[in-house]
Amino acid sequence: MPKAYVFTRYGGPEAEALVERDRPSAGSGEVLVAVRAAGVNPVDWKQRTGHRRPGGEPRPLPAVFGNEVVGVVVETGAGVTAFAVGDEVFGNPVDGGYAEYALLPVAVTARKPVGLSFTDAAALPVAAATAYDGIRQLGLPAGATLLITGAGGGVGVAAVQIARDAGLRVVGVASESKKGFVESLGAVHVPSGPGLAERLRTVEPDGVDGVFDLVGGDALEDAATVLDDVGKLITGADRETVAKLGGTGVERARTAAVLDEVGRLAADGTLRPFVTRTFPLDRAGEALRAVEDGHARGKIVIEVPA
Known part of the structure; x- marks a missing residue:
């Protein structure tokens, strides 16, 4: 059987x-x-x-x-x-x-x-599709700065690549051990862990244009401190905390059309x-x-x- x-x-x-x-x-x-x-x-x-x-x-x-x-x-x-x-x-x-x-x-x-x-x-069906839905939901213009927490994980890796393909500057929060990996994707690496809010303010003193959280908890709260427009704060990990902060969860499309699109991005090498x-x-x-x-x-x- x-x-x-x-x-x-x-x-x-x-x-x-x-x-x-x-x-x-x-x-x-x-x-x-x-x-x-x-x-x-x-x-x-x-x-x-x-x-x-x-x-x-x-x-x-x-x-x-x-x-x-x-x-x-x-x-x-x-x-x-x-x-x-x-x-x-x-x-x-x-x-x-x-x-x-x-x-x-x-x-x-x-x-x-x-x-x-x-x-x-x-x-692709969950990790890449979630990343695709989140980037489209934020709708940031080319040249804007997007902060992604959990940038070294499955969804985060896809989100960094899709954001970069859309012309965004990306700041990726991940553990110190993933620094080289995150930077190889084209993101500015910021180490995760205690003191994150202070490190983010040092790297981005003028703030960021959007936050795509994939960790939740303290990381989400720290990331929100460098964002002025809470309408550009989304999470794929912690809807309870993001609601308290004024943001929202990732709105999943869950359609074959999105799967076709992430499949195309993977096939042409844009998304690894x-x-x-x-x-x-x-x-x-x-x-x-x-x-x-x-x-x-x-x-x-x-x-x-x-």
Whole structure:
């Protein structure tokens, strides 16, 4: 039977397990894919702890981990005309992607660009798409300065590159160990940690034009001190704190059109996913730990062989 990596209850890593389950069947408006790779994101382990989007319902347990996946279509559901068996696609799964098979709704599924690896494509549906949505939401003009916290992580790396392509000057907050990496993306590096607000004021005495936060908490509060217009303060990590500061969360489009666009950016080399570590499905727990400890550089991906 096909394997999947799940959490059996809400809690810590002890709730995780690799299990066998029946192969899913594609419903109306869905495609079933044989998974080739699945991206790992902070939201994955947060969902295991019970976190869910405002208004979202608790997931039936056991629940499969994973919110972005790439694979080969093996079955199409009723009404599906955009894809056929054998197509290579990527998108946001219906009920998890750390598995040998996953269901994708066609509304948030796109064709994998020719020449883009399965591994790199797995970094696009959540990480790159979130970055793309956030940069478009801010709508800063070319030449403006954007501050990105968590600039060395999966979403941050994509955000820096998309912002630079839009003609923005980028200041990236990340750990000291990621200084060279962040600078290689074309951003001005500012070390994270205690005293961040003072360091930001030293680097940007005139302030910045926008803040794209991907860390939350103290980092978000410190970043807000160098921004005059709170209407240009967004977060992908901490909606509670950003609301207190007068900003807002990233408004996710979650459309196939956005996936097509980030796929195009990756295919033409504008956006490099920077997958720095890969794990097989039977080591999915290690992949989660690499992201959960908060120090991952670039993107972590789980690979599933054909």
